[in-house]
Amino acid sequence: MTQSSVLSEHFPAVADPRPVGGMNRGLLHSAGVRFAVIYAVLLALSAAALALFLWWATAGLLDRQTEASIQADAQSLSERFAAGGLPALGLTIEDRLTQDVEDDAIYLLIDPAQERLAGNLARWPQTVTQTGAWYELPIERAGMRSLALVQSYNLPGGFRLLIGRDVHVRARLRSLLTDALLWAVLVVVVMASVGALVVRSLFRHTLASVSATATAIAAGDFAQRVQLSGRGDEFDQLAETINDMLDRMARLMEGVREVSNAIAHDLRTPITRARARLEDAGLHAETVPDLRAAIERATADLDGIVAVFQALLRIAEIEAGSRRSAFAQIDLAPLVADVAELYGAVAEEKGITLSVSAPTHLPVYGDRDLIQQALANLVDNAVKFSPAGGAVRLSTSVTAAGVDIVVADQGPGIPVADRARATERFYRGEIARNTPGSGLGLALVQAVAQLHGGNLRLEAAEPGLAAILSLPGYDEPSLPG
Amino acid sequence: MRILVVEDDKDVGGFVVRGLKEAGHVVEHADNGRDGLFLAASETFDAVVLDRMLPGGIDGLRLVETLRAQKNSVPVMILSALADVDERVRGLKAGGDDYLTKPFAFAELLARVEALGRRSKGEGPLTKLVVEDLELDLLSRQVKRAGQKIDLQPREFRLLEYLMRHAGQVVTRTMLLEGVWDYHFDPQTNVIDVHVSRLRQKVDKPFPIPLIQTVRNAGYMLRAESP
Numbered sequence: 001m002t003q004s005s006v007l008s009e010h011f012p013a014v015a016d017p018r019p020v021g022g023m024n025r026g027l028l029h030s031a032g033v034r035f036a037v038i039y040a041v042l043l044a045l046s047a048a049a050l051a052l053f054l055w056w057a058t059a060g061l062l063d064r065q066t067e068a069s070i071q072a073d074a075q076s077l078s079e080r081f082a083a084g085g086l087p088a089l090g091l092t093i094e095d096r097l098t099q100d101v102e103d104d105a106i107y108l109l110i111d112p113a114q115e116r117l118a119g120n121l122a123r124w125p126q127t128v129t130q131t132g133a134w135y136e137l138p139i140e141r142a143g144m145r146s147l148a149l150v151q152s153y154n155l156p157g158g159f160r161l162l163i164g165r166d167v168h169v170r171a172r173l174r175s176l177l178t179d180a181l182l183w184a185v186l187v188v189v190v191m192a193s194v195g196a197l198v199v200r201s202l203f204r205h206t207l208a209s210v211s212a213t214a215t216a217i218a219a220g221d222f223a224q225r226v227q228l229s230g231r232g233d234e235f236d237q238l239a240e241t242i243n244d245m246l247d248r249m250a251r252l253m254e255g256v257r258e259v260s261n262a263i264a265h266d267l268r269t270p271i272t273r274a275r276a277r278l279e280d281a282g283l284h285a286e287t288v289p290d291l292r293a294a295i296e297r298a299t300a301d302l303d304g305i306v307a308v309f310q311a312l313l314r315i316a317e318i319e320a321g322s323r324r325s326a327f328a329q330i331d332l333a334p335l336v337a338d339v340a341e342l343y344g345a346v347a348e349e350k351g352i353t354l355s356v357s358a359p360t361h362l363p364v365y366g367d368r369d370l371i372q373q374a375l376a377n378l379v380d381n382a383v384k385f386s387p388a389g390g391a392v393r394l395s396t397s398v399t400a401a402g403v404d405i406v407v408a409d410q411g412p413g414i415p416v417a418d419r420a421r422a423t424e425r426f427y428r429g430e431i432a433r434n435t436p437g438s439g440l441g442l443a444l445v446q447a448v449a450q451l452h453g454g455n456l457r458l459e460a461a462e463p464g465l466a467a468i469l470s471l472p473g474y475d476e477p478s479l480p481g
Numbered sequence: 482m483r484i485l486v487v488e489d490d491k492d493v494g495g496f497v498v499r500g501l502k503e504a505g506h507v508v509e510h511a512d513n514g515r516d517g518l519f520l521a522a523s524e525t526f527d528a529v530v531l532d533r534m535l536p537g538g539i540d541g542l543r544l545v546e547t548l549r550a551q552k553n554s555v556p557v558m559i560l561s562a563l564a565d566v567d568e569r570v571r572g573l574k575a576g577g578d579d580y581l582t583k584p585f586a587f588a589e590l591l592a593r594v595e596a597l598g599r600r601s602k603g604e605g606p607l608t609k610l611v612v613e614d615l616e617l618d619l620l621s622r623q624v625k626r627a628g629q630k631i632d633l634q635p636r637e638f639r640l641l642e643y644l645m646r647h648a649g650q651v652v653t654r655t656m657l658l659e660g661v662w663d664y665h666f667d668p669q670t671n672v673i674d675v676h677v678s679r680l681r682q683k684v685d686k687p688f689p690i691p692l693i694q695t696v697r698n699a700g701y702m703l704r705a706e707s708p
Contacts, residue, residue, distance in 0.1 A: 299586075310564060310667075313565070314666075326566075342668070342672050342676075346670055376664070376666070380669055383670065
């Protein structure tokens with residue numbers, strides 16, 4: 001019961017085939033539409049900002065220049081008035097008018113009775129009442145209607161002076177410019193909309209592969225992978241990450257399948273044996289002691305099956321990584337000494353010498369109980385497979401990455417071809433078939449090594465096998481994904 | 482000993498109750514958490530065998546927590562099909578004194594329950610353990626038998642100490658692994674047997690009466706007469 005729950009916890013996503021695409025939901029919920037709208041708004045805003053600046057830099061500049069020249073005019077006329085009085089001012093105005101090459105200057109000097117004394121306007125415009133204010137007004141000059149920018153000044157004795165510029169041409173230029181910019185904004189809006197559509201379809205196209213893959217996998221086709229565009233961009237990186245994840249999940253599922261098959265095959269034998277014993281005893285046992293003996297053997301068989309189950313569950317528990325919470329900084333030296341002491345007696349019994357060489361301090365970051373069990377499994381194997389009179393060497397050393405534990409025996413070893421498979425669950429080498437054991441010992445050591453971010457290597461020890469368990473030290477509490 | 486068994490499974494419950502009675506204990510049986518809690522809280526027991534998953538709204542962990550909240554310190558052995566290390570830790574944190582996973586051998590359960598019941602009697606701190614003519618001095622860490630000094634390795638000393646503390650009781654191999662070596666898993670090889678037989682060589686061999694007995698299908702026991 002626990003087995004199935006442990007396994008199902010690994011793959012909740014597979015058991016829950018939700019639609020992953022989601023492209024056909026409301027427009028507002030579509031990320032593609034959202035990005036497209038953001039693109040369009042940004043483009044329009046920047047185009048508008050550019051148009052405003054252009055307007056300020058051209059039409060605005062012309063206006064400011066006109067105002068500046070009127071003010072300069074007023075300055076020099078007031079100086080002339082101060083020096084020579086009204087007559088000099090009148091003369092100067094007439095002078096300027098005759099010398100005005102561009103024919104855009106406007107002057108008007110009137111007396112308190114509103115009579116024109118000098119200048120090129122017929123009469124004082126009605127709207128101009130305040131001094132110092134800018135007026136833009138239509139005028140009639142030499143029989144032509146035009147537009148002028150003017151400012152009025154009061155002179156002593158009720159005389160008034162109007163200075164201005166004909167801005168007809170500039171106004172036309174300005175409206176031309178304004179029109180052009182407005183059209184430009186319109187074009188930008190159209191282009192932004194088209195661009196938005198392009199962005200949206202690009203977005204959709206890029207995600208389509210991911211979405212299709214996810215849908216296919218949810219439907220059960222686990223061989224599907226996200227297509228790469230080959231550009232190596234962010235989307236490719238995302239696709240690669242997703243593919244890596246899918247590969248890992250596929251491997252895990254493959255592992256689960258293997259374990260299920262292994263359970264089906266490897267446990268069937270002892271269960272069959274136990275069942276046969278009980279049935280045989282029930283049918284053929286003549287005496288009570290016979291019956292008891294048969295039941296006891298069957299119980300022992302069942303205990304063996306339970307032990308295999310427990311080992312499997314423990315490996316699954318370790319592989320799930322839930323035990324990382326129990327990690328701490330530990331010293332391996334006493335653990336090594338304990339294991340050597342525990343198995344020393346057994347080794348001696350079998351005529352095997354168990355030698356230990358270990359530094360006084362072996363700093364490791366990990367789970368004490370698990371490392372202890374891994375060590376025990378390695379030494380157990382070594383003692384089990386060593387011939388009488390052989391030697392088992394348990395040596396440890398501090399390396400740059402952490403700690404290496406080497407358990408070397410003089411047994412039959414494992415052929416090179418089988419070494420990779422030796423850490424699989426239920427693997428039992430040709431020679432191991434006749435020794436007791438479940439074929440789970442090395443699988444557990446391997447799981448412990450992986451949980452710690454270390455590794456387990458099997459090498460030839462000439463003769464025999466050397467199992468090298470590397471575990472990370474204090475400084476790098478490495479937590480592999 | 483007076484033992485309360487709280488177990489809802491009829492077969493397992495009946496098996497445990499029968500076994501404990503045969504071993505000479507007085508047994509009460511409750512088949513749900515509510516009755517179990519009522520019995521445990523209202524009567525005095527030397528030990529409680531408690532299944533973790535129980536009907537009746539109160540599961541095993543809740544039951545222990547409630548008992549402990551009431552300052553009831555009766556030793557509790559939790560029995561559970563949840564074998565994960567984390568589950569074991571949760572059981573012990575809730576207030577359980579020992580945790581045995583299903584399926585179990587009855588001999589293991591009996592030995593552990595008897596050890597728990599004995600512990601609850603709580604004699605003060607000992608300085609010397611004596612069984613027949615065997616003496617173990619916890620302060621000077623010396624062992625004598627019939628006045629004769631026996632040299633033991635540190636681990637052999639701890640093994641003997643554990644056996645003597647549980648003198649007259651069955652001690653299983655798992656209990657020795659946990660109590661003497663602090664190993665919480667089962668090594669495949671029968672390492673314990675080898676260590677016990679070495680201890681025998683030193684403690685029993687030179688003397689006429691063997692003290693360390695092998696109990697078939699269960700473990701070991703330290704006592705004078707043969708079983």
